[in-house]
Amino acid sequence: MGSTMIPSMRYKDAPRMLEWLCRAFGFERHLVVPGEHGTIAHAELTLGDGMIMLGSHRDDEIAKLWKPAADASVLTGSVYVVVEDCDAHHARAKAAGAEIVFPLEAKEYGGKGYGARDPEGQLWYFGSFDPWPKK
Numbered sequence: 001m002g003s004t005m006i007p008s009m010r011y012k013d014a015p016r017m018l019e020w021l022c023r024a025f026g027f028e029r030h031l032v033v034p035g036e037h038g039t040i041a042h043a044e045l046t047l048g049d050g051m052i053m054l055g056s057h058r059d060d061e062i063a064k065l066w067k068p069a070a071d072a073s074v075l076t077g078s079v080y081v082v083v084e085d086c087d088a089h090h091a092r093a094k095a096a097g098a099e100i101v102f103p104l105e106a107k108e109y110g111g112k113g114y115g116a117r118d119p120e121g122q123l124w125y126f127g128s129f130d131p132w133p134k135k
Contacts, residue, residue, distance in 0.1 A: 002132035006044075006051045006080040008125070010068050014040040014056040021045060027052070030131065042109075044131050051131065053080060065101060065123055078115075078123040086112040086128040093126070 011017040018040060021027045027045035035041035039056035057068045067074045083089040090104040093116050101123070102115030113127030 002046070003050045004082045006053055006082070006131070008053040008078050008080045010055055010057045010062075010066065012057050012068050014043070014054055018043055018045065018054065021052075021054075061102075075121075075123055078125055080125045080127065082130050083126050083128060086114070086126065089126050090114050 015038060018029075018032065022029065022045065025047065027047050030044035030046045030051065031042070032040060032044075033042040035056055035058075039058065041055060043054050045052050045054065057063065065075065066078065086104065090100075093114075094100060098116040098118065100114060100116050102113075102125070104112060104114040106112050107127065107129060109129060111127050111129030113125060113129065115123060115125045117123055
């Protein structure tokens with residue numbers, strides 16, 4: 001298993017940034033899902049045992065809370081954390097007073113997940129989807 005925490009971000013020009021991150025920092029493509037009009041719907045880049053997720057900035061529900069770093073007047077990223085039992089994790093977070101900003105739900109790509117803000121306003125996403133291949 002790889003890392004259980006996977007930073008995630010969006011870029012205005014994700015295809016260009018994906019190439020640049022591989023070239024400049026040595027990331028390798030794990031999965032790239034093309035989007036409409038030359039965008040990237042979802043990408044997973046690995047470096048050693050670590051991973052980042054990225055995609056093209058787009059006008060959707062997430063964009064109300066999350067902007068690319070170029071628009072730094074709001075949060076510029078979040079952290080995705082793999083959890084084994086998403087239902088129990090969600091219940092624990094709610095009980096502790098986390099602001100649930102995306103409800104717990106099954107995802108098209110597998111697993112369940114939900115989004116929450118901590119008391120300082122940082123956006124976190126917890127999910128049971130684990131992109132690491134099982135050995």
